[in-house]
Amino acid sequence: MCSxxxxxxxxxxxxxxxxxxxxxFKKAADFQFRGKGMQGHPYVQLPHPVSNLQPGEIRELTLxxxxxxxxxxxx
Amino acid sequence: MNERVDEFEFFLEKDWSDGFPVVxxxxxxxxxxxxxxxxxxxEVIGPIPPGMEIATVRNVxxxxxxxxxxxxxxxxxxxxxxxxxxxxxxxNGVQGTMHGVAPMMIVNGPYAAEIGLHGGNGCLGPGFRANxxxxxxxxxxxxxxxxxxxxxxxxxxxxxxxxxxxxLTENVEDGPWESLSASKGYLPDDNVITMAMVESPRxxxxxxxxxxxxxxxxxxxxxxxxxxxxxxxxxDMVVAMGPQHAxxxxxxxxxxxxxxxxxxxxxxxxxxxxxxxxxxxxxxxxALPIDVDPDDDDCFVPTIKNPEDLQLIVAGGWGPCTxxxxxxxxxxxxxxxxxxV
Amino acid sequence: xxxxxxxVDPTAGGGKEIILLAPRPSNLxxxxxxxxxxxxxxxxxxxxxxxxxxxxxxxVERVIIRRKEHYSKPATDEMIDExxxxxxxxxxxxxx
Numbered sequence: 001m002c003s004x005x006x007x008x009x010x011x012x013x014x015x016x017x018x019x020x021x022x023x024x025f026k027k028a029a030d031f032q033f034r035g036k037g038m039q040g041h042p043y044v045q046l047p048h049p050v051s052n053l054q055p056g057e058i059r060e061l062t063l064x065x066x067x068x069x070x071x072x073x074x075x
Numbered sequence: 076m077n078e079r080v081d082e083f084e085f086f087l088e089k090d091w092s093d094g095f096p097v098v099x100x101x102x103x104x105x106x107x108x109x110x111x112x113x114x115x116x117x118e119v120i121g122p123i124p125p126g127m128e129i130a131t132v133r134n135v136x137x138x139x140x141x142x143x144x145x146x147x148x149x150x151x152x153x154x155x156x157x158x159x160x161x162x163x164x165x166x167n168g169v170q171g172t173m174h175g176v177a178p179m180m181i182v183n184g185p186y187a188a189e190i191g192l193h194g195g196n197g198c199l200g201p202g203f204r205a206n207x208x209x210x211x212x213x214x215x216x217x218x219x220x221x222x223x224x225x226x227x228x229x230x231x232x233x234x235x236x237x238x239x240x241x242x243l244t245e246n247v248e249d250g251p252w253e254s255l256s257a258s259k260g261y262l263p264d265d266n267v268i269t270m271a272m273v274e275s276p277r278x279x280x281x282x283x284x285x286x287x288x289x290x291x292x293x294x295x296x297x298x299x300x301x302x303x304x305x306x307x308x309x310x311d312m313v314v315a316m317g318p319q320h321a322x323x324x325x326x327x328x329x330x331x332x333x334x335x336x337x338x339x340x341x342x343x344x345x346x347x348x349x350x351x352x353x354x355x356x357x358x359x360x361x362a363l364p365i366d367v368d369p370d371d372d373d374c375f376v377p378t379i380k381n382p383e384d385l386q387l388i389v390a391g392g393w394g395p396c397t398x399x400x401x402x403x404x405x406x407x408x409x410x411x412x413x414x415x416v
Numbered sequence: 417x418x419x420x421x422x423x424v425d426p427t428a429g430g431g432k433e434i435i436l437l438a439p440r441p442s443n444l445x446x447x448x449x450x451x452x453x454x455x456x457x458x459x460x461x462x463x464x465x466x467x468x469x470x471x472x473x474x475x476v477e478r479v480i481i482r483r484k485e486h487y488s489k490p491a492t493d494e495m496i497d498e499x500x501x502x503x504x505x506x507x508x509x510x511x512x
Contacts, residue, residue: 003508005490020509031228037435062465075440128428406486
């Protein structure tokens with residue numbers, strides 16, 4: 001999946017980066033990070049699916065993961 | 076063969092196995108397969124996403140061999156490998172998608188007949204070596220070099236039978252019109268492959284209609300459903316008219332272009348018939364590259380958003396049937412090009 | 417690929433370059449965050465929510481958002497290069 005590619009490209013340019021995925025794509029994300037030479041790169045998994053959630057529900061869900069995002073981006 | 080290793084079990088246990096035995100790739104067999112091309116064996120074709128292993132003429136030949144191809148089929152496999160790597164086809168996306176679409180290969184031109192590619196009765200099923208093995212070679216490349224493996228990098232929910240193999244030619248003998256490639260401007264002697272990212276076919280049986288208007292209404296109906304991504308995104312579609320159905324239209328004076336145009340006009344649903352189930356979302360309708368008013372129940376949402384997206388062919392045996400292959404939401408555009416024999 | 421088996425094994429894999437993690441800042445205060453939206457449904461809301469929360473909770477100075485052409489295609493080098501010049505950290509979504 002291409003968000004993994006994008007994160008790797010940022011890292012190659014010296015920009016700390018993480019990816020937001022839904023949990024159904026965990027295996028694909030693990031595979032892609034490994035294949036691109038960044039095995040074990042941290043990413044954030046949201047519960048799947050999100051496509052049927054209303055905007056308010058999405059925001060509420062996402063806020064629970066902000067600290068995790070920050071952890072992946074800073075030392 | 077090494078008696079300690081069962082060659083068939085060796086390959087059947089690979090993560091990238093399609094579940095069927097392969098022809099064991101020995102150096103002798105590979106060398107013989109490579110005589111099927113004039114191209115340099117080390118020529119790079121390109122990385123196959125998402126695994127990004129590099130396809131070369133040699134390793135494409137190895138996959139063609141394993142699939143069971145004759146050496147004469149190699150030019151088609153090489154041409155298809157190159158073609159599917161075009162950006163707009165988006166193999167990278169389809170390798171990971173939850174959908175089950177597969178690259179359908181429609182091969183036109185004189186070489187197709189020469190190597191025994193089949194476009195008549197049973198052409199999308201078992202029984203025809205060229206059809207079966209050329210399509211299979213592409214799938215083995217996608218699984219091994221591209222790592223498009225379910226549960227690893229591929230999230231495909233069901234896969235689809237067409238992910239084993241999906242290759243045919245048109246029914247030149249019984250078809251009343253010019254070929255798909257000719258309709259795209261190629262010359263009769265050009266050897267051309269068209270590839271579209273579509274599902275396995277669903278059928279429109281109609282042994283009642285004896286004129287085009289009613290016939291095409293039924294076929295157009297098969298081109299829509301609440302759960303079809305064609306209704307909710309811009310997407311390609313293949314319609315393979317059996318020669319009997321095509322003949323009904325041709326005998327009434329309709330050209331291929333006439334039928335193509337009419338199917339684009341007819342196929343679709345009104346908002347009221349889409350929004351009650353399936354993949355309908357207001358936001359999706361508004362994101363379509365055509366004007367759709369999701370708040371107008373009488374607004375007609377056409378299946379085909381751009382006439383280029385409908386690949387109309389004549390294939391199959393004699394009988395009252397047309398095959399319709401729905402598409403994907405992943406932004407793939409069908410590709411076509413000449414291949415070197 | 418040729419081995420003692422007597423036949424060729426064309427199984428792919430191995431030999432990938434290892435890419436090292438970019439050095440991380442000690443905190444996000446005063447930093448510029450890039451959000452790369454792949455246009456998958458809900459990606460925009462998710463990324464915007466994260467961006468806003470990082471500003472409020474972690475002192476991020478500002479957020480730059482870019483949208484890709486289609487969710488199943490990688491961002492162009494040009495887009496990544498352009499963002500990389502302007503941001504300190506980046507978040508890509510939504511995979512899946």
